[in-house]
Amino acid sequence: MKDKKAYEYLAKSGAEISSTPTRAVCLVNAGNQQGIAVDDFEAACSLLGKIAYLLNFPGKTYCVVIYEGLECAIDAHKALAGRACTLLKRTYSKEASIPLLVEYLIEDSIQLPVPATVQDARAVPGLVVVENFITAEEESTLKQCLDRYKWEPLSRRRVQHHGIRFNYSTNRHADDSMPGFPQEVQDIIIGKLRRMKSLNPVDEVSPVEPVPVPDQLTVNEYKPGAGISAHVDTHSPFRGAIISVSLCGRVVMEFKHRDGRAMSVLVPARSLVAFTGEVRYDWTHAITETRFDYVDNSFRERQFRISLTFRETKSTPCDCNYPHLCDSVGSTQL
Ligand SMILES: O=C(O)CCC(=O)C(=O)O
Ligand SMILES: [Fe+2]
Structure with a gap:
């Protein structure tokens, strides 16, 4: 049920799932809503390749890592899919054992806010x-x-x-x-x-x-x-x-x-x-x-x-x- 909701929110945001690998790896069930701290998330995902952008949307049940290269994204997909969320030091222990669902997203479909500078x-x-x-x-x-x-x-x-x-x-x-x-x-x-x-x-x-x-x-x-x-x-x-x-x-x-x-x-x-x-x-x-x-x-x-x-x-x-x-x-x- 939780997964379905996360996918619904993802679709609502306009983001489209890609059936072929892209640089944008979406981690469903590992969002800010589940207590993923942005620094832990960045540390874990950067072990798998150089990150271009990191999107930990406030209140959402998914997050997105955009790697600099496609190879890194493929490696990350392989390493993370089906793994327990403890990899990301999820703070809610009761949910720590829920496996991560990993999707590639069509990059242009992801709505990015304009960063303040x-x-x-x-x-x-x-x-x-x-x-x-x-x-x-x-x-x-x-x-x-x-x-x-x-x-x-x-x-x-x-x-x-x-x-x-x-x-x-x-x-x-x-x-x-x-x-x-x-x-x-x-x-x-x-x-x-x-x-x-x-x-x-x-x-x-x-x-x-x-x-x-x-x-x-x-x-x-x-x-x-x-x-x-x-x-x-x-x-x-x-x-x-x-x-x-x-x-x-x-x-x-x-x-x-x-x-x-x-x-x-x-x-x-x-x-x-x-x-x-x-x-x-x-x-x-x-x-x-x-x-x-x-x-x-x-x-x-x-x-x-x-x-x-x-x-x-x-x-x-x-x-x-x-x-x-x-x-x-x-x-x-x-
Ligand atoms: O925290 C700030 O830099 C602004 C404080 C402020 O606007 C004020 O004290 O009137
Ligand atoms: Fe002021």
């Missing part, structure tokens, strides 16, 4: 991405440093606030100041920001912007799978660009404009992302709650991630040219 930032005006902004050593120093401070639990993540405090109920910074940033944050990140000449948007059309002088820091800790709903950071309390530095894991960030433009951008670990101009004021950004992101041509498990969002506070109304999402429109400004 860093370069996709080009389609989001004003977005700045600096890869490897901090080293792995600096990342671990910062993580250890933050672990010494108290976390505030929110429903799906934990936060810390440093510098001038932000009030979530009014969406404004509180008047009472706290001490400055932790020393390591000051030395590593603020030090690097001071040495940066400007913020250069990836699209190369949006104007270069000055580097802000942050006095407020929000630290977000996301467990794997957690996210943040679509929002624009309130305009008026903050001057210029908003900066986010990622520790520990990569994530895919979703950007949307009300005119229909939308883009998923890969934000690598240890990178700096800055929101300037149009993306700062006129687009929303979000992190979808999901266990998998489609990156590097595969669905990869969402990683644990800490982000540090730096803002420079101010007390004047916003003077941006993007009225639709502006909190100053209709009050003091227009």
